[in-house]
Structures are given as structure tokens and as C-alpha cells.
Amino acid sequence: MTNEQMEVVAGWLVQTGIAMLELDGPDGQWLIRNDGGTTTLTQQSKRPALAVPSPHAGVFLTRHPLHAGAFVQAGSAVSKGQIVGLLQVGVLLVPVVAPRDGVFVNYASADRTLVGYATPLFEMRPL
Amino acid sequence: MIEILSSTALATVQDLGRFGALGWGVSHSGAMDRLALTAGNILLGNDENCAGIEIPIFPFRVRFHQACDLVLTGADHLARLDDVPVWPWLTIHAGAGQILTIERGGPSRWQASRVYLCVAGGIDVPLALGSRSTQLRGQFGGHQGRTLQQGDRLPVGVAAQALRPVGMGIVPPALTMPLEVDATPAIRVLRAAEYAAFTDQSCVEFWAKSWKITSQSDRYGYRLAGPMIEPKYPLELRSHGIVPGVIQVPHGGQPIIQMRDAQPSGGYPKIGTVIDADLWRLGQAPIGSSVRFVEVTWAEAVRALQDVTDWLDEVRRMVALGLTVRQEAGHDQ
Amino acid sequence: MAHDPVVSMLGTTALLLEAHGETSLGTQQKIWSLSGQVMDWPEVLEAVPGMNNLMLCFRQPPLDPQPLVTRLLEAWHTARPMTMEGRTIELPVIYGGEAGPHMADVMAHTGLGAEEIAEIHSAPLYPVYALGSHPGYCYLGGMDHRIATPRRKTPVLKIPGGAVSIGGFQTGVSASDGPSGWNTIGTTSMVFFDVSKQPPTLLQPGDSIRFRIQQVVR
Numbered sequence: 067m068t069n070e071q072m073e074v075v076a077g078w079l080v081q082t083g084i085a086m087l088e089l090d091g092p093d094g095q096w097l098i099r100n101d102g103g104t105t106t107l108t109q110q111s112k113r114p115a116l117a118v119p120s121p122h123a124g125v126f127l128t129r130h131p132l133h134a135g136a137f138v139q140a141g142s143a144v145s146k147g148q149i150v151g152l153l154q155v156g157v158l159l160v161p162v163v164a165p166r167d168g169v170f171v172n173y174a175s176a177d178r179t180l181v182g183y184a185t186p187l188f189e190m191r192p193l
Numbered sequence: 194m195i196e197i198l199s200s201t202a203l204a205t206v207q208d209l210g211r212f213g214a215l216g217w218g219v220s221h222s223g224a225m226d227r228l229a230l231t232a233g234n235i236l237l238g239n240d241e242n243c244a245g246i247e248i249p250i251f252p253f254r255v256r257f258h259q260a261c262d263l264v265l266t267g268a269d270h271l272a273r274l275d276d277v278p279v280w281p282w283l284t285i286h287a288g289a290g291q292i293l294t295i296e297r298g299g300p301s302r303w304q305a306s307r308v309y310l311c312v313a314g315g316i317d318v319p320l321a322l323g324s325r326s327t328q329l330r331g332q333f334g335g336h337q338g339r340t341l342q343q344g345d346r347l348p349v350g351v352a353a354q355a356l357r358p359v360g361m362g363i364v365p366p367a368l369t370m371p372l373e374v375d376a377t378p379a380i381r382v383l384r385a386a387e388y389a390a391f392t393d394q395s396c397v398e399f400w401a402k403s404w405k406i407t408s409q410s411d412r413y414g415y416r417l418a419g420p421m422i423e424p425k426y427p428l429e430l431r432s433h434g435i436v437p438g439v440i441q442v443p444h445g446g447q448p449i450i451q452m453r454d455a456q457p458s459g460g461y462p463k464i465g466t467v468i469d470a471d472l473w474r475l476g477q478a479p480i481g482s483s484v485r486f487v488e489v490t491w492a493e494a495v496r497a498l499q500d501v502t503d504w505l506d507e508v509r510r511m512v513a514l515g516l517t518v519r520q521e522a523g524h525d526q
Numbered sequence: 527m528a529h530d531p532v533v534s535m536l537g538t539t540a541l542l543l544e545a546h547g548e549t550s551l552g553t554q555q556k557i558w559s560l561s562g563q564v565m566d567w568p569e570v571l572e573a574v575p576g577m578n579n580l581m582l583c584f585r586q587p588p589l590d591p592q593p594l595v596t597r598l599l600e601a602w603h604t605a606r607p608m609t610m611e612g613r614t615i616e617l618p619v620i621y622g623g624e625a626g627p628h629m630a631d632v633m634a635h636t637g638l639g640a641e642e643i644a645e646i647h648s649a650p651l652y653p654v655y656a657l658g659s660h661p662g663y664c665y666l667g668g669m670d671h672r673i674a675t676p677r678r679k680t681p682v683l684k685i686p687g688g689a690v691s692i693g694g695f696q697t698g699v700s701a702s703d704g705p706s707g708w709n710t711i712g713t714t715s716m717v718f719f720d721v722s723k724q725p726p727t728l729l730q731p732g733d734s735i736r737f738r739i740q741q742v743v744r
Contacts, residue, residue, distance in 0.1 A: 130280050131364050132269045132301045149280065152362070157369060157504070158511035159283060159362030215574040215583070217719070217727045218657045218701070321721055330704050331661035333721040386534035386542065409683075413705065429676055429694040431549055432658060432665050434574040434581025436539040443707060444679040458576055458658030458665070460677065460694060461707065466537030469587075494538045495587050 072098070076105040115171050117186040124153035124160065126187055128177040131159070136177070138170045150188055153181070168192040195246075195312070198254035198292065200343040205412075206316050206335035207453075208244040211324035215457040221437060222326035222334065223453050225307055225412060225476030229267035231505060232363050233311030235512050236264050236284050238353045243315025244325035246341065248308045251297040255310070257287040261349055262313040262360060268477060269301035270308050281308075284360025303367040305477035314350035329412070329454055361515050363508055367474070370504065374485040377403050378478060380471045381489045381497060385439065385463035387428060395422040399464060403483040404448070410480055412454040421446040428462040435459045438467035438475075452476065470497035531579075531602055533595050538587035543598060544579040549695065551667055553578045554655045555607035558731055562608065563601055569594060575656040575731060577665050577696065610732025614651065617699065617714040617735060619690050621647070623743025625713035628678070632692060632709050635675045641742050643711060646670045647690075647697065648737040654729050662701035662719025662727045666735060669697045681707035688715045690737065699735070 079087060079100040089096040097108045120126065128136045128151050138150045144164040151162040151173070164170070174186040181187065197204075209230065210223025224230040224247055234241045246255075251270070257263075264284040265272055272279035272295040279285050279293065287293065295308055318325050318336055327335025336345055372379045388396065398420040409416040422442045435441075439451045441461035450467060451459070453476070467475055468489060478484055489497070529546040536542055543560075545553045557580050561573045564582060572583040588594050621644040622629040629640055636643065652666035659665075674695045682705060685691070689700040693708035700706065701718035714737070718728045729735070 130283075131368055132281060132303055134300070134302075148277075149283070152283075154364065155515070156511050157364045157507050158515045159364060160515060161283060161360070161362070212583075213572055215572050215581075216657060217725065218659055218661045218663045219726075220660075322726070328661065330702055331719060331721065332702065333661075383535060383537050385536065386532070386544075427676070431544070431577035431579060432656075432693075432696060433542055433544065433576035433579040434536075434540065434658065436536050436581075436583065438537045438539065443681060444676070449681075456659045456704075457574065458656075460696075463536075466535070466539070469538045491535065491538070491591065492589075495589055498538055498587060 072096075072107055076100070076107070079105060115189040115191050116165070116168070117174060117189050118162070118165060119184040120153065120162070120175075120181045120187050121183070122153065122160075123180075123182050124155045126162070126175045126177070126179055126181045127152040127154055127159075128173050136173070140170060140172050142170050144168060144170045144190060162187055164190060166190075166192040194258040195316070195347045195349060196256045196258060197341045197343055197345040197347070198256055199252055201250045201253050202340050203250050204246055204248045204253060204341045205327040205329070206244050206318055206325060206341070206347070207247045207327060208325045209242045210453070211322055211326050211328065211334065214322045215434065218457060219322060219328060219331060220454055220457045222324070222328055224309065225453055226267050226309065226473040228366050228473045228501065228505070229307070229309045230311065232282075232366070232508050233264045233266040233309055234315070235508050236361060236363060237262055237311055237313040239311070239313060239315050240353075243311070243350065244318060245309045245311040245316060246347075248295060248310060249306055251295055253295045253308075254292060256292050257289060258346075259349060260287060260289045261352065262286050263293070264311050264360070264362075265295065265308055266311060266363075266365075267307045267309040268298075268305035269303055270298045271296045280362070282365055283362035286360070303365060304479060304482065305367065306479040307477055312349050313352035317348040317350035330456075361512065363512070366504055367477070370500065372471070372474065374487060377483055377485045378474065379485045379487045380475050381468045381494065382440065382465040382486045383468055383489060383491065383494050385465050387424075387430075387462035388464055390424050390426070390428055390462060391442070391464055392423050392425055395420070396464075398422075400486055400488055403485050405483050406478055406480055408480050412452055414452050414455050415450040415475070415478075417448045417450065419447070422448060422464060424462060430460045430462060432458050432460045435463070436466070438469065438472055439463050440465045440467065450475065468494040468497055470494065470501045530599055533598065535591065536581065538584070540581050540583040541591065541595070542579060542581050543602065549578050549667060551653055552607055554653075554667060555609055556602070556605045558610065559605040559608040560602055563605065564598065574658070576658060577655055577667070612654070612730060612733030614734040614736060615716070615729070617716055617737055618740035619644075619648065619712040619714045619737045620740050621712035621742045625743060626690070626711040628691070628709035629711045632673060632675045632711055636673055638673065640744055643673050644739050644742045646673050647711065648739050652697070652735045652737075654731050654733045654735065656731055657727060657729070659698070660700070660702055660704055664698060664718070664729050664735065666697055669695060671695060675709050677707040678709060681705050685710050686713070688713050690714055
């Protein structure tokens with residue numbers, strides 16, 4: 067968000083009397099406080115990325131066995147329950163899903179690697 | 194209840210087929226890719242013979258008037274449930290009112306033609322002569338004995354299991370049991386009764402050349418284009434029973450492979466028969482693609498069928514195991 | 527000892543037993559008898575009589591088919607012809623013209639005129655040997671060989687129900703619209719199949735059909 071946009075938003079807060087606005091984005095969180103005529107703007111540091119562990123052993127797949135591309139790309143938004151990978155056990159495929167809404171950071175285990183229980187599979191930044 | 198929203202023709206209700214009625218002239222019908230339908234039913238906890246919708250032409254759209262679990266097996270595709278992607282061979286839950294759209298997919302590791310929409314509880318059309326498969330020639334079975342049309346409403350049976358928000362999947366058998374010769378999809382064939390009646394040259398080329406599946410190919414049969422297959426002398430046979438997989442050579446010299454809706458009898462000379470174990474591969478071969486024939490012995494053909502049986506056993510075992518593991522891991526949301 | 531029938535495999539799905547000699551009702555009566563017998567064999571899913579032949583679909587393909595083949599041939603040699611007294615239905619036929627689009631091909635092959643072909647075709651009482659091809663379709667025995675005409679070089683994609691046709695030494699009536707490699711010489715009208723009935727077919731092996739000339743279109 068640009069400074070100009072921030073000023074516009076801050077102006078709205080003053081006009082409407084809203085005390086505080088939290089804005090979440092992929093790069094972190096903005097906090098705009100309306101302190102009775104003056105507004106302060108703070109950029110919070112990024113929330114820590116969440117490493118999602120494997121629920122059980124298997125071969126981790128970052129893409130569908132029939133497809134060339136990964137389920138999710140770095141930086142893209144994911145919603146709770148969305149499939150971001152698979153654990154293959156023999157012929158069985160078990161989905162690995164995003165535990166919360168957020169932004170996908172990267173895969174922590176490579177495609178077609180054997181992983182054990184609790185091995186980090188991917189990182190995401192929850193919103 | 195599922196409502197068909199697209200006007201695309203040629204989709205039919207199919208189970209594993211209708212047996213015991215050949216003597217009335219009623220062919221087996223049933224899914225062209227039996228492995229895809231069976232695996233879909235296993236994933237959903239259905240009876241393995243539950244009916245699904247076989248979809249050969251896209252786009253295809255349906256609306257679910259009731260919540261249900263579903264899985265799309267068979268060919269790779271681009272599908273979405275409202276706006277959420279639906280991955281092939283992975284179960285998903287549809288809420289009442291949601292719309293499933295299936296479109297022709299891009300490049301895939303498996304170029305195949307037919308998608309199976311399997312739903313928990315199965316497509317619950319009435320049984321006709323012991324099967325829910327559509328008998329197009331006889332105009333019975335399936336939904337009113339015909340291909341599905343826009344506005345058709347299909348009843349869904351009672352699901353055997355509680356709904357699961359995010360399900361499981363199976364590695365498609367085309368990846369587990371690949372078969373190619375010189376980078377061309379291969380189909381195993383046993384010699385048939387009139388094999389020796391064709392010229393030596395014809396027999397050599399039958400095995401050595403690739404065969405194109407022409408646009409005149411459907412659930413009845415695949416008409417192939419390739420080298421001329423000529424008999425040593427004219428053959429006029431008495432009509433006899435035939436089965437899906439039989440490769441007939443009419444006088445024109447271009448083979449026709451009998452498929453699921455093929456008539457149960459015929460009289461053109463037979464050069465070979467696609468083995469039962471490979472009919473699902475052939476049933477998925479797209480129009481315009483090519484196949485190669487590989488000769489096998491009886492023992493190899495029986496062994497190949499055992500491989501298919503073993504694969505299905507493994508699917509049953511792993512899906513049962515998967516349900517247990519997921520419950521213990523508290524994976525189900 | 528009579529010739530052994532020829533036994534061949536239809537993939538791993540079925541086997542086919544084909545009797546020797548000219549097509550005859552006597553041989554067909556043995557086929558009916560054998561069919562009834564093997565239907566009870568545990569390895570047999572379906573037994574399907576054809577024209578002087580019998581197809582057996584397997585429940586499971588045997589690891590070695592030879593013992594089954596031997597047992598089948600023994601059963602053939604001991605089978606006693608099964609006579610079946612059926613009923614006869616008469617079908618009025620319009621021969622030639624739009625009703626028989628391939629009449630010209632049969633005329634060209636046989637060197638006979640349309641009237642002669644219609645006369646010869648409608649003369650016999652045709653016993654139903656077997657059902658096949660499509661729901662309710664009857665394979666008939668007893669066609670006069672003078673009007674035999676080879677199947678078409680390429681099957682026709684759609685011929686209508688009621689089409690009366692010749693394929694090689696055989697004749698029959700289509701029970702519904704569909705593809706066929708046979709030569710259509712005329713048209714009749716009859717419902718041969720009703721899925722709601724038990725059995726669903728109008729005719730059974732052992733019944734007979736008589737064709738009556740309604741008209742010959744030149």
C-alpha cells in the first residue's frame with residue numbers, strides 16, 4: 067500500500083470516527099490508529115511463518131501425479147482446507163491441506179521425497 | 194438428485210455391465226474403463242457395481258440438489274466445484290446447490306478420453322435386466338435408455354458412509370501399470386480363430402505398425418486406420434457370439450475392435466482379441482490417437498488379468514487402511 | 527466318429543465352439559442341448575448359442591483351458607438333439623425400393639430379379655436358431671443359398687428396425703435401429719423386444735418366422 071493510499075484511508079477513519087484499522091497483506095500487517103484528529107501508522111513485522119508438519123509417513127507430492135505443475139505457487143493465497151500437496155502411501159493419496167487461511171510461502175519438502183511423521187511439508191503465513 | 198446442466202451429448206449412466214442376457218441379444222454394456230469406475234466406488238465406500246456417469250465430451254456441467262461426496266476418476270480434466278478446483282482421482286464434498294464443471298484438460302501424463310463422475314450412493318436409476326447400465330441399442334437401462342440431456346435429473350442412492358469434508362485418492366492405474374511400445378500406448382492381444390487365414394504380410398504388419406483410432410469410434414466399436422489386413426481367401430462365417438475386445442476385419446481390410454456396447458454376435462473374420470485386462474486402457478484411448486498391438490500367450494493374458502485383480506485388491510486394502518489412519522490422526526475436519 | 531468341433535478363444539473372456547458341416551437344424555438342436563448343459567457348469571457365466579456354434583463366457587478364465595475344452599467336446603459328442611416345438615409368427619414384408627436399399631446389390635450378386643428374390647426369400651418357414659446381434663434379434667436357419675450375398679465391405683452405420691436383410695447364407699430382421707454389415711432387401715414391422723416382459727424377447731430359439739410378400743417395389 068502506498069503512502070498516498072494510506073493517507074486516504076486515514077482520512078476516512080477521521081471522518082467516520084473509527085478508532086483503529088488493521089490491514090493484513092502478504093508482506094505483513096498495517097495498523098492505522100485514529101487518535102482524535104491525528105492518525106498514526108505502524109507497520110507490524112511479518113507474522114512468523116507456520117511450518118505444517120506431516121500427519122504421517124509417506125511420499126510427499128507437491129503436484130498431482132497426472133500434472134506437471136505444483137498445487138500452489140509461492141506467494142499465492144490459500145484457504146483453510148485447500149489441497150497443497152499429497153502424501154502417497156502405495157496406491158493411496160492422502161491430501162495435505164492448509165490448516166488455516168493464509169499465504170503459501172514455500173514447500174519445505176521436495177516433490178517425491180519420503181517423509182516421516184511431523185516432517186515439515188510446507189510453510190504458510192496465516193492471516 | 195443431480196441435474197444435468199450442459200447440453201453435451203454422449204454421457205451415459207454405467208455400472209460394470211449387464212450379464213446373463215447375451216442370449217436375448219443384449220450386450221454387456223458397462224463402463225468403458227471399469228477400473229476407473231470401480232476405484233471411484235471403492236473411494237466413496239460404495240458397492241463396487243454402483244452406477245456412475247461416463248463423460249466422453251466436454252464441457253460437462255451438473256448441479257447437486259443434495260449434498261454428497263463425489264470423485265472424478267478416469268481421464269485427467271479441468272474441473273471445479275463452483276470456484277474450487279476438483280482434482281482427478283481425489284474425493285471431494287459437494288454441498289447442495291453447488292455446480293460441478295468439467296472441461297477438457299491440458300497436457301497430462303495420461304492422455305485419456307473418459308471421465309467418470311462417481312457419487313456416494315451411486316446413480317440410483319432403476320435396474321433393467323439386473324444392471325443400471327445404459328443399453329443404447331435397446332433403449333433401456335441407465336436414464337431412459339439414452340444419453341443424458343440438459344435438464345435430466347438423476348436420483349442419488351443412499352451413501353454407505355458419513356460425509357467426509359476432504360477425502361482421499363488413488364494413483365491412476367495408467368501410472369501404476371503403464372504399457373507402451375516405442376512410446377506408443379500398447380494393448381495386449383491374443384490371436385483369434387481366423388488369424389491364420391490372413392496373409393503373412395498382414396499378420397506381420399498387424400503387430401508391427403501403429404493403428405489410429407478413427408473418428409468413427411464410440412462405445413460400440415473402434416474403427417482403426419492402418420495397413421490393409423487381407424485374408425488369403427474370402428471368408429464368410431456363420432454368426433457367432435463375440436465379446437468386447439474382439440478385433441474383426443471386414444472386407445474393407447481395416448479392423449474394428451468391439452467395445453462395451455458392441456453387438457453380442459457377429460460374422461466378420463477375427464484376427465485377434467484384446468485381452469480383458471487391457472480393455473480399460475483401450476476404452477480410454479482418445480479418438481485420433483494411435484495404439485500398438487502386442488501379442489501375448491494365454492498364460493500371459495491370464496497373468497495380466499491377475500495383475501488387474503491384484504491392483505483392485507490393493508486399492509481396497511489401502512483405502513480401508515487410509516480411513517483408519519486418518520481417523521487416528523484426527524485428519525478429518 | 528464325427529469331426530470334432532473347432533474350439534477357439536475369444537481373449538480371456540470366452541471360448542467359441544463351432545460345429546462342422548453345412549448349417550443344419552439337427553446340428554442346432556445339439557447346440558441347444560449343449561448350451562443347456564454347460565449353463566450349469568461353475569466356470570460358465572453365460573452360454574450363448576449362435577448359428578451352429580456356442581460361445582461360453584468364463585466367470586474366471588481357467589489357468590489352463592485344455593481340461594475345459596476336453597470336457598466340452600465330450601459333452602458335445604454325447605449331447606442329444608433337443609427338439610423345441612415353438613410357435614410361428616408371420617411378417618408381411620415390403621421388398622425393394624426405399625424399404626430395401628441394398629436389393630440392387632443382392633440382384634447384382636445373385637443375377638436374380640427383385641420378384642424372384644422376394645419369392646425365394648418368402649418361401650421357407652425359418653426356424654429361429656438363436657438370438658443375438660441386438661436385443662430381440664433372431665438368427666434364422668433355412669435360407670435358400672441362391673440368394674446368399676456376402677456381408678457388406680464396410681458396415682452401414684444405421685439401418686432401421688424392421689429391416690429384413692441378408693448376410694452371407696443367413697437372413698434376419700432388425701429389431702431396432704443400429705449398425706449392420708448386412709444387405710437390407712425389405713422392411714416389416716413388429717416389436718421383438720420389451721424389457722418389461724419376462725422373457726423380454728418376442729421369439730425364442732425353436733420358434734419360427736414366415737415372411738409374406740406385401741409388396742415388391744421395383
